Amino acid sequence: LPSQSRPALDAAIGRIRESVEGAVLTGADEIAAYARDRSAYDPGPTTFAVVIADSVADVRAVARACTEFAVPLVARGAGSGYAGGATASPGAIVLSLERLDAITEIDVESQTCVVGAGVITADVSRAVLAHGLRYAPDPASASISTIGGNIATGAGGLCCVKYGVTRESVLGLDVVLADGRLVSTGHRSVKGVAGYDLTALVIGSEGTLGIVVGATLRLLPLPPGRPVTIAAFFASAEAAVRASVALGSTRLRPSMLEFVDEVHLGRIDAWRGTHLLDQGQALLLVQTDGLEAAREADVLAAALAAAGGTVELTADPGRADELLAIRRWTSQEAVPIPEVTLNEDIAVPRSKLVEMIARIREIRTRHDVVITVLAHLGDGNLHANIRVPLTDLDGDGSVPSRAADAAAALVTAALDLGGTITGEHGIGVLKRQWLRQELGDEQYALQQGLKRYFDPLGILNPGKVFPSGP
Numbered sequence: 002l003p004s005q006s007r008p009a010l011d012a013a014i015g016r017i018r019e020s021v022e023g024a025v026l027t028g029a030d031e032i033a034a035y036a037r038d039r040s041a042y043d044p045g046p047t048t049f050a051v052v053i054a055d056s057v058a059d060v061r062a063v064a065r066a067c068t069e070f071a072v073p074l075v076a077r078g079a080g081s082g083y084a085g086g087a088t089a090s091p092g093a094i095v096l097s098l099e100r101l102d103a104i105t106e107i108d109v110e111s112q113t114c115v116v117g118a119g120v121i122t123a124d125v126s127r128a129v130l131a132h133g134l135r136y137a138p139d140p141a142s143a144s145i146s147t148i149g150g151n152i153a154t155g156a157g158g159l160c161c162v163k164y165g166v167t168r169e170s171v172l173g174l175d176v177v178l179a180d181g182r183l184v185s186t187g188h189r190s191v192k193g194v195a196g197y198d199l200t201a202l203v204i205g206s207e208g209t210l211g212i213v214v215g216a217t218l219r220l221l222p223l224p225p226g227r228p229v230t231i232a233a234f235f236a237s238a239e240a241a242v243r244a245s246v247a248l249g250s251t252r253l254r255p256s257m258l259e260f261v262d263e264v265h266l267g268r269i270d271a272w273r274g275t276h277l278l279d280q281g282q283a284l285l286l287v288q289t290d291g292l293e294a295a296r297e298a299d300v301l302a303a304a305l306a307a308a309g310g311t312v313e314l315t316a317d318p319g320r321a322d323e324l325l326a327i328r329r330w331t332s333q334e335a336v337p338i339p340e341v342t343l344n345e346d347i348a349v350p351r352s353k354l355v356e357m358i359a360r361i362r363e364i365r366t367r368h369d370v371v372i373t374v375l376a377h378l379g380d381g382n383l384h385a386n387i388r389v390p391l392t393d394l395d396g397d398g399s400v401p402s403r404a405a406d407a408a409a410a411l412v413t414a415a416l417d418l419g420g421t422i423t424g425e426h427g428i429g430v431l432k433r434q435w436l437r438q439e440l441g442d443e444q445y446a447l448q449q450g451l452k453r454y455f456d457p458l459g460i461l462n463p464g465k466v467f468p469s470g471p
């Protein structure tokens with residue numbers, strides 16, 4: 002097991018100071034911002050230090066020092082994760098990749114770009130837009146998250162229903178291994194099947210197999226014309242979900258297919274003074290893009306109306322932004338009653354969505370908790386967020402057992418329906434108790450074996466994904 006001791010950490014810091022040009026932070030005030038991510042997970046008082054790498058050479062030097070002294074090494078992008086993955090492990094060096102933020106190449110003919118791991122996702126999109134290109138994955142956190150973090154978590158987003166998640170947009174990676182070796186995986190061509198697909202293995206590995214320092218990303222042509230947006234209110238969540246599944250029969254693929262349930266709509270009404278619940282108990286937001294956007298939107302709107310929806314269709318960007326703001330209104334800061342949110346991120350096959358919605362309703366009642374549901378419905382991915390007012394926390398600050406039980410019931414229901422415990426946020430700390438249940442004993446052991454092969458000392462993000470080091 003990696004060391005958790007102060008002397009080992011101090012020895013590693015000493016070695017790092019000898020060889021690294023980036024910043025080394027050890028003061029309590031300077032490291033505080035690197036202790037946690039955006040999840041409810043609080044690791045409590047932890048001894049750790051922070052290195053902000055200036056270069057790939059810095060990252061390699063940090064890995065070598067951590068190997069030499071068996072010190073835990075936690076890669077960190079922007080800390081916007083929802084699974085506790087970037088939280089500081091005891092005795093760790095938290096290695097921030099934020100300064101590896103160069104976009105070194107945009108190859109317009111090949112429709113690829115080469116970026117550092119610390120580039121903010123939205124900056125990639127902006128940079129390639131000028132060339133008529135698009136980096137398709139669009140997590141709602143795009144303005145704050147890094148490409149390295151997106152790759153490490155396998156991030157999804159609003160337009161992934163048509164264009165795929167992060168995985169589909171990564172051709173190759175530069176990865177620093179636990180002992181400081183640097184490997185380049187994948188290929189620059191769109192196709193490439195030489196050897197095992199280590200790029201795919203590292204995507205979603207949450208800093209437990211290696212540290213992503215750079216990536217070759219696949220770009221797409223920017224769809225011509227203006228997107229068209231459809232808002233459809235329904236009498237119930239089940240009706241909205243049924244309508245979304247029925248869109249399959251139009252043989253069209255919208256570029257967005259999002260869902261907001263009645264609990265979330267009610268909270269917006271209460272705190273924003275809107276009257277969304279007067280229009281219906283659930284909202285679908287659908288978008289089409291490309292040359293045929295208007296015709297496709299007409300067909301989809303007709304199908305939604307036939308399924309019982311009250312439909313509004315707009316090509317006006319201002320009105321579209323107003324409608325999408327309903328979906329984007331997720332920020333905890335906007336909630337006037339302070340609360341803790343358990344961000345559940347289950348996904349089920351689309352054919353099971355109606356049943357999953359019914360199970361969520363039942364779990365809400367059985368465990369007496371508030372659960373809001375926002376969903377990337379086209380991907381079967383439901384953010385069933387359990388909201389606990391701070392006043393309901395236990396004396397020691399932990400969430401009450403009924404909330405924890407509700408979280409367990411949600412993931413169990415998703416697994417029962419052939420789904421997964423996490424569609425896009427990753428395992429981190431918060432979902433690791435259920436990973437074996439999803440993978441089964443054989444595959445769980447195989448995955449632990451892979452971890453041991455990549456990281457024999459167990460220094461890379463220990464305690465994340467798996468309960469402890471190998």
Ligand SMILES: Cc1cc2nc3c(=O)[nH]c(=O)nc-3n(C[C@H](O)[C@H](O)[C@H](O)COP(=O)(O)OP(=O)(O)OC[C@H]3O[C@@H](n4cnc5c(N)ncnc54)[C@H](O)[C@@H]3O)c2cc1C
Pocket residue numbers: 038039075076077078079080081082083085086087098118139140141142145146147148149150151152153154155156157158159207208209211212213214332425426429462465
């Ligand atoms: C308002 C908001 C909206 C969000 N919306 C979405 C959404 O739509 N879709 C979605 O998928 N997620 C969403 N998230 C969650 C989060 O933004 C994503 O998980 C994102 O990919 C994390 O990126 P990051 O740079 O902040 O990574 P961090 O939080 O810093 O790290 C996440 C994990 O990746 C590892 N890691 C980070 N960088 C590297 C690296 N270079 N090499 C190896 N490992 C690394 C960390 O150790 C950790 O395990 C949202 C979060 C917020 C706060």
